[in-house]
Amino acid sequence: MLFRKKTYFTCFFILFILSQNCFGQGIKVGTVINKVISTDIKAYINGYEIPSMNINGCTAIVVEDLRNYGFDIIWSPVDRSLVIKENSSKKIKPISIKKNNNSKIGQKIGNVLYTDIKTYIKDSEIQSFNIDGYTVIFMDELKEFGDIRWNEEKREVRFNSNKIDDLGSGVDDNCCFEIKCIEEIDMRLKQKDGKYYFEGKEVGFIDNTNSGFKIMISGKALAEKFGYNISVDKGCYIFKKGNYSFKFKNNNTTIEKFFDGYLYESYDIPKRTVVLNNDIYIYDADLEGLFGVVKYNSEGGIYLKYKEFDVKDYEDYEIQGNRFLIDHSYNGYDVNMRIKNKTHTFKGDYCRIPKGTYLEYGDNELEITVNHNDRILMLKRLTVRPDLKTNQIIYDEAIGLNMKTPQNGYIETNKSEILIDGEIIHAYGDNLLVEIEKLDTKNDQFKKTTSKNIKLKDKKFNEYIQLNKGYGIYKIKAFTDVRSENCRFEVLELFVNYSE
Known part of the structure; x- marks a missing residue:
């Protein structure tokens, strides 16, 4: 958005007219009411770039994208509403933005559709639109959470949170659904x-x-x-x-x-x-x-x-x-x-x-x-x-796995073998079955290449695994009986990227 006083009020007036026409004429959900224009303006949330677009000369962003930038976006299907809340404890996971060199500035790249979904910030309803099934708002609406500044020379608009209100989401981290029983009927x-x-x-x-x-x-x-x-x-x-x-x-x-x-x-x-x-x-x-x-x-x-x-x-x-x-x-x-x-x-x-x-x-x-x-x-x-790069070794207390090497669930190497060294405290017997699979990039599937039985000595293992099918991504899985016979568990899973 061109964050100058005149432009802001122009956008607000256009939105007001649009909303009045929509409700006055009983417009149907999905009706085209405007167009999306390509822009060279870059938008930032607390220093991280976020995908943006131009509607009526104003910078707009997808509400759902804010989940990656320290906000909770809460969808309620009953009343078809979205609530935007700031959550300073949330991990920032910026969206990778691909440059489209074929798109000219000011060119139409999509349609703005009327939506019956209501969007709220701090209990106040704000204007929102539907673009390709996503809810879109003007970036200026985030002023309720902090400062929004426009740099004409750099053609950048930046939001910086004041982090005073709405700290935390009220639910545990990584909690997708907040569920409350609101009524019991007998x-x-x-x-x-x-x-x-x-x-x-x-x-x-x-x-x-x-x-x-x-x-x-x-x-x-x-x-x-x-x-x-x-x-x-x-x-x-x-x-x-x-x-x-x-x-x-x-x-x-x-x-x-x-x-x-x-x-x-x-x-x-x-x-x-x-x-x-x-x-x-x-x-x-x-x-x-x-x-x-x-x-x-x-x-x-x-x-x-x-x-x-x-x-x-x-x-x-x-x-x-x-x-x-x-x-x-x-x-x-x-x-x-x-x-x-x-x-x-x-x-x-x-x-x-x-x-x-x-x-x-x-x-x-x-x-x-x-x-x-x-x-x-x-x-x-x-x-x-x-x-695969985010894979982690799972340390289950019921299994009692301890790893000396590797300690990461994803490894990059230029060697054709990898050492696995560790112990399984609750292993039963002395056999560890290791299965090796390699990614077939033609059909996006891992295919088994070989398997290997490793002897456990005092519940410990130390063995080199051969990556003998050339460069590529391998999956290494290990199985053993835990606590009792015929109680086989997968105790280890690794991904190895073997490249030059």
């Missing part, structure tokens, strides 16, 4: 003569047909109590609350679960629903998977407990070598996080990372969900790549 159903009643109204019955004893509960009663909207499409019932929904299909014998309209899961429930009097009755055993409801048997009936959660997405994850690490702040047993790598399947008999997953070389498409029982609270999809 529904007690009394049983009499094979029927179930809630607050004096009949809401269920016992179904002895279809080869079984099933407690069937009114979908309308459940939706009303737990705050879901119901619609019917060609005889199929759809339940929706916020971003989460589920749909009965195929004569109400198949369930489809959605989050933000994205189909997450589909499975069959044959002969487990009954439609009566424009209402669908659901088998009580399916309630946990659909609503996240927990059922308790009580004297004279059943007791249903439903919880409502607020989930904030900080998108704070870490890549260590070929490991994707992620965490959440909720310690209750009824909320869990699931990670599915849709591109690759890790093949192994042991996973050392309870709050993460393994990545294979190349692009990995991850699908991450936060679930209350089996109800989806948050779903996000990421495409990530491993960063």
